[in-house]
Amino acid sequence: MALLTPEDLKNINRQLQEADSAVRRVTGLDIKGVCKDFYGTTSCGEKIGIVPVTSGNGIIGNFSASLHAITEYFGFDSFVTNMPDVSGYYEAVRNGAQIILMADDNTFLAHNLKNGKIANNQPCTGIIYAEIASRYLKADSKDVLAVGLGKVGFPGVAHFVHKGFRVYGYDADRALLEKTVFSLGITPFDPENPRKFSIIFEATPCADTIPEAALSENCVISTPGIPCAISRELQEKYGVELVMEPLGIGTASMLYSVL
């Protein structure tokens, strides 16, 4: 998994506010509104315990603090444990946490201890970015370009297919592309022979993954991928509506899915 850096998480409150404005322009609802509507759940200020985890590459600077800011932004009552790992988990439960948030290098989970529901960040992120893009108020068709079909991208693409969108998919890994074409019935996108889209979904760990020829004027690019899939110049040239944020939208999706 491509890991976040402390730099990605700088000014998380500002990044969240900007993402909220973009989601409102794209869908007419804010992030919370899309999550509530999609999952059919509402939050009542549940208590969340955030447990830092030291295994593998260890603690990421700003990670727990960002989760604290994000969960408070969405109206939850959260705290970061003083101790990491198993001791932190014990501390979170003893201090009344209803939901646990914790991540190692492979899995970022939300576990609701009251109802037993558990969520994984990768599918929750793919699904909510796809859901946001699928609601684009100015979309000119139900055609979607999806770039990156991995652990975040695949569930996002499956979600578009489930909602009746025609997905044109691309991944640099030819075998993965063929597998996805076969399992989800999508159409392979040929970057050598591109066409324009008003809805684009991207989930890769690379920059500049979307060919200019695929951009239509005022298209939406909904992308959890870090770094950004498109340069600022192209964004401005085509008036792209960019939905991109490093942690909060996916975390909101996880939390609303376990309420």
Ligand code: NAI
């Ligand atoms: P993954 O490694 O499972 O999938 C990435 C896919 O992108 C791979 O299949 C790879 O072949 C493909 N790819 C790489 N370069 C490409 C290119 N130039 N053109 C087309 N395809 C290309 O990774 P995963 O877990 O799906 O994560 C994707 C990105 O999403 C990462 O940058 C990760 O950090 C980010 N992420 C962001 C979150 C958020 O809340 N914003 C949450 C979770 C992940």
Ligand code: PYL
């Ligand atoms: C959840 C993110 C989104 C992108 N990549 C994923 C990532 O960076 N995962 C690793 C999270 C590790 C957290 C670390 C800590 O500070 O507790 N163990």
Ligand code: MG
């Ligand atoms: Mg990217």
